Amino acid sequence: MATAPAPDTAQTLCTLLDMVRTGKATTRPELGAHTGLGRKLVAQRVADLLAHGLLEEAELAPSTGGRSARQLRFRRRAGLVLVAELGYTSIGVGLADLGGELLAHHEEPTDVVAEQPEPLLNRVEELFDGLLADLPHDAPPLWGVGIGVLGPVDAAAGCPIPLSMMAGWGGYPVRKRLAERFDVPVWVDNEVNLMALGEYRGTPGHQADDLAYVKLGSGVGAGLISGGRLSRGARGSAGEIGHVRVVDDPSAVCRCGATGCLNLYAGGSSLAAAASAAAKAGDSPALAARLEAQGRVDARDIAEEARAGDPYCVSLLNRAGKMLGRALAALANITNPSLVLVGGGVAYSGDLLLAAIREEVYRLTFPSAAHDLRIELSPLSDRAGLVGAAFMVTDELLSPARLPRWIDAGSPAGLAEIVHS
Structure with missing residues (x-):
């Protein structure tokens, strides 16, 4: 034996x-x-x-x-990992093997910011139960759970750090709850961090040991890979570029309480609000038609109409790209990545947005930091966070600190406490 x-x-x-x-x-x-x-x-x-x-x-x-x-x-099929990602406007869940391959996944719209932890995690658990129920009787055992949540995370405690915009989530014991429910080790991190990890580990052809992943969703966030390792910062707040001040305008007040934040100019929520106002004012007939047909417009509508040549949408995304470029130039000067990947709903505008970002980044970045810097669209897109959550769990389970604590048992199932080693 x-x-x-x-x-x-x-x-x-x-x-x-x-x-x-x-x-x-x-x-x-x-x-x-x-x-x-x-x-x-x-x-x-x-x-x-x-x-x-x-x-x-x-x-x-x-x-x-x-x-x-x-x-x-x-032996990537020796065990399974349940994964989840809580974004601003949706939740995604999946079942992955130990090599990060998604075997099944599901996404549904949810106003995550407005939800309290209890009902939202109830739904995550229901979806997890459904994924497990669909497994054949001879499926490998569940080895762990990985979940990405909004905002900074206390990775050691497995719970979100208090944020005014996420009432009820600060200090909520996400790890403890899921560990008790599924009787396996659980790891929790910021959702954009997991997207960065998913891109780094899940797309070897695009791999760079110093990488920044930028998510353009309702807000703007970044995950940083430095020297091949995820960089979380002292309190889990590394990569909060959505709150970098890009404009000196005291009237532009962000939901965080500061002024001139990048989120106000490149976040999907702010872009959608500007697009809706433009549609009602008649500044964009294309957006006005979408508003009448759908009852609302969002960042993807802007991206699609910009690709079709709508002048207002092109102008809006050009401005967003330049603002993003300012923040990314600062990021590049400080962290010196060799690759920046851009994902999220706003990124569906493709080359138009990338061109504006690149122009500003290369103009403002110190020459040695800009040398060989690539700025590209995310290859994994919406799957990056779930893939990253799977790698987070497997990497932790197979680390020198934890492997000796479960290897003799054959699997970490039933050993939720090993996360505390």
């Missing part, structure tokens, strides 16, 4: 496992070459990972002239 590794072997096990998971090394010789570990030690630790069901033997590697080595593969 496999036994739990001694504490001094945990780091080696996790290093080897991570290399196979990410595709950096998939054979024993490659693992030895990348880590500098001896052949015998690599063989022993790989044997441990095979015995504990975390790795499996795969096909032979292509020959390079000698005997082909046997490839190793991470």
Whole structure:
């Protein structure tokens, strides 16, 4: 029978496992070459990972002239992860494997900001129950839950940090509630942080170890990857660029209480309000037609009409892009990412918005920070947060601090307390 590794072997096990998971090394010789570990030690630790069901033997590697080595593969279907994302205007849930692949997902509109935690999390739990009920009887066990919420998060406590605009959520024990409900470890983070993590880990072709993901939803937020690690800041507030002051206008009051915030010029809610006013005033016949047909207009309507050439919508998005460019130039000068990904509903305007952002960023960013900086649309789009939540859970479970605490049991199911290690 496999036994739990001694504490001094945990780091080696996790290093080897991570290399196979990410595709950096998939054979024993490659693992030895990348880590500098001896052949015998690599063989022993790989044997441990095979015995504990975390790795499996795969096909032979292509020959390079000698005997082909046997490839190793991470057993991504050994367990399942429930994931959820609470945005401003919708909730999304999903079921993922340990490799971050969404096996099922569902999204529905909800006014998250106006909702109290109890009814909203009741609905999340109902949707989770539905996903689990649809599983076949021989499905792998549930290993954990990952959830992204609005605003800064105390990651250690697993609860949101108080915000005036999110009454009732500050300090609410999201982790404790879901852990008791599903009897597995639970991790909680800011939803945009998880989008950044999902883009970084879920789209290898776009991967950059220093990356900023910008979500243009009802408000504007950013998630930051620095040196290959998610950067949350001292109190979970890193990336709150929606409240960067981009205009010196004391009359432009943000819901946070400050003035001139980026959210007032590039957030979807503010853009929709401006579009609705323009439609009623006759400044945009195209938006007026949409308002009459739908009863409202939103950021996607603006994006679609801008792509169709509506002058008002083009002007509105150009201004939004320039304001975003100002904030992103400051971000680039401070954090120096090599890739900025833009996602969210407003980003559906595509190249028009990107052109305005790029022009302002490259104009205002310090030359060395702008060198080779790419600004692109998000490849994962609406799925990024759910994918990131899955990777958050798996990364934590397979970390040196936690792997030894559950590996002998075969899975972390029933061991919710390991999040506190």
